Amino acid sequence: GEDVEQSLFLSVREGDSSVINCTYTDSSSTYLYWYKQEPGAGLQLLTYIFSNMDMKQDQRLTVLLNKKDKHLSLRIADTQTGDSAIYFCAETQTLHSGGGADGLTFGKGTHLIIQP
Amino acid sequence: DVKVTQSSRYLVKRTGEKVFLECVQDMDHENMFWYRQDPGLGLRLIYFSYDVKMKEKGDIPEGYSVSREKKERFSLILESASTNQTSMYLCASSLRVAVPPIQQYFGPGTRLTVT
Numbered sequence: 001g002e003d004v005e006q007s008l009f010l011s012v013r014e015g016d017s018s019v020i021n022c023t024y025t026d027s028s029s030t031y032l033y034w035y036k037q038e039p040g041a042g043l044q045l046l047t048y049i050f051s052n053m054d055m056k057q058d059q060r061l062t063v064l065l066n067k068k069d070k071h072l073s074l075r076i077a078d079t080q081t082g083d084s085a086i087y088f089c090a091e092t093q094t095l096h097s098g099g100g101a102d103g104l105t106f107g108k109g110t111h112l113i114i115q116p
Numbered sequence: 117d118v119k120v121t122q123s124s125r126y127l128v129k130r131t132g133e134k135v136f137l138e139c140v141q142d143m144d145h146e147n148m149f150w151y152r153q154d155p156g157l158g159l160r161l162i163y164f165s166y167d168v169k170m171k172e173k174g175d176i177p178e179g180y181s182v183s184r185e186k187k188e189r190f191s192l193i194l195e196s197a198s199t200n201q202t203s204m205y206l207c208a209s210s211l212r213v214a215v216p217p218i219q220q221y222f223g224p225g226t227r228l229t230v231t
Contacts, residue, residue, distance in 0.1 A: 031217045033218075041225070042206055042208070042223050042224050043208075043222045048217050092218060095164055095166075095174075102213070102216065103147075103149065103161065106158055107158060108156065108157060109158050
């Protein structure tokens, strides 16, 4: 079945770059996603990448996709205290055989800890 | 602005009680989901619903049931709460789309403690 793996913690200094890594198993995933969960809140979609792309950049965020190795990464440039959160990698999951109701399989989440 | 609300942020119940967790979305989404979130285990899908009165089991449905009588409301029911159901419960909703990308919108969560 589908499985998404990511490390549980990452600690970086304020101002440095953070790189959060993820591996996935479902090679048929057309999109891969990064969600962010701030303390005491639900998850919010941060960004996503189409599987025929290698890279996507959005301001301080860069997503890299290595489809051959099934490896996804999220780079946050100039990490700030407001980036402190749990980051979840996710891939598409087929939930309903009738189609059109696809869900997401989430990794366990990486806690990003910012050191002053 | 899209919104998913959950009836309680914090809930304390006793073992054996029947517990209702309510979720409401105002986006006219077809799909609704219930997850539980535990440290080191991430999000695990309990149940989802793709239409009114329609439901399907997720990865960990044991000990839970759901109800979707109206499109905007999805309820999670713990028939007889047990201590191993102490957790953070997250509700989400999404449009039914034939082709990704899929965006799920999450509520703030309900932290349930069963004593």
